[in-house]
Every structure is written in structure tokens, then in C-alpha cells.
Amino acid sequence: MKDNAQLLEIIQRAKGGDQNAYTTLLNTFWKDVYRFQFSKSNDENEAEDITIKTFARAFDKLNNFDEQYSFKNWLITISANIFVDHIRLRKAEMVSMGKEQDNLLGIVDEEPSPADLLIIEQNLSLLKAYIKQLKPHYQQVINLRYFQDLSYKEMAEILNEPMSNIKVKLLRAKKILSEIILANESK
Numbered sequence: 001m002k003d004n005a006q007l008l009e010i011i012q013r014a015k016g017g018d019q020n021a022y023t024t025l026l027n028t029f030w031k032d033v034y035r036f037q038f039s040k041s042n043d044e045n046e047a048e049d050i051t052i053k054t055f056a057r058a059f060d061k062l063n064n065f066d067e068q069y070s071f072k073n074w075l076i077t078i079s080a081n082i083f084v085d086h087i088r089l090r091k092a093e094m095v096s097m098g099k100e101q102d103n104l105l106g107i108v109d110e111e112p113s114p115a116d117l118l119i120i121e122q123n124l125s126l127l128k129a130y131i132k133q134l135k136p137h138y139q140q141v142i143n144l145r146y147f148q149d150l151s152y153k154e155m156a157e158i159l160n161e162p163m164s165n166i167k168v169k170l171l172r173a174k175k176i177l178s179e180i181i182l183a184n185e186s187k
Helices: 004-015 019-041 045-059 073-095 114-121 123-133 134-145 152-159 163-185
Strands: none
Touching: 004 019, 019 045, 019 073, 019 163, 045 073, 045 163, 073 134, 114 163, 134 152, 134 163, 152 163
């Protein structure tokens, strides 16, 4: 991100539903939020899950973001709150089973992104080899979305996760997959 004005313009586009703006925000701040969560949990999977939940909640509440504050700090605050909720939930589950409230996210999958185009254009067997390099939960969302042609809602039901988490996981999976494909094509 070059400057604050550019960031605010991207946030405004995301507030308007621009898919590329959501992706830019996710890609720009993923490492910061993940690093914060990993320092708290010292567990890669837990840090990744909470980071996904952080972006899902942030995107869902993006219209509440006050532009006079730092976007990164806002994300970290959301992430810290989710971590506290996660710890409370873990403690509560020891006593009884808790349920997560489903949040809807206004990300619209309108047309194929560059990652989608790479997925479509690749040789299927080679693509499957690349997909196997992803973590299992990313393999699963790619498989459900692109090989079983399921909607976000159907995926959320199958995976028993909020639709907003599914959308963020899919964005992240597509980014990682496109990086794997591009890295292998440049060899």
C-alpha cells in the first residue's frame, strides 16, 4: 500500500462491493493479522482460522470502519476480540457445546478473477497436483466450489461454517493456488 489516500480509496471501493478491493485488502493485511494471531496462539491452524474469521467479520462490518483510525489497527482489534471469544468458546465447550452465529458477507463472485482464469485454463491433472500442495481446508473449498460447483451457501452448510468464512477461505485459497501455479510456470 503506497499511502493512506490509496488505502482509503480501496476501502471505499470495498464498501461499494468491489471484489478486487476486498481481495487487495485481504492480500495487503493478511500477514499482519496472521502474525498477530500466531504470536497469541503459537498454532498455525488456529492462527489461520482466526485470521479468516477476522477478515470475514471486518468485511461484514466494513461500513462501520472510521477512516480517521488505522485500518490495520482496526483489523488487529477485531482479531484480538475474536481470539478472546475463541478462548471463551473453547472454555465453554468443555462444559457444553456452543454454536457460532452466522454472519453474511456482501462479497459477490461476479466474474472470474485472474486466479479463476488460471484454474479454468490449467491442465486438470496438473491443476490437481497444484491443489494438493494447499492445506487440506483450502483443498476442500476449491474442490467444493470449482469441481462440485456448489454455492457459498451449500458450502457453508456442508462445512458447518458461516458463509463469510467460506468466502474468505476461498479468496485465500485462490491466491495461494495462483502463487503456486505462477511459481511453477516460471520454472
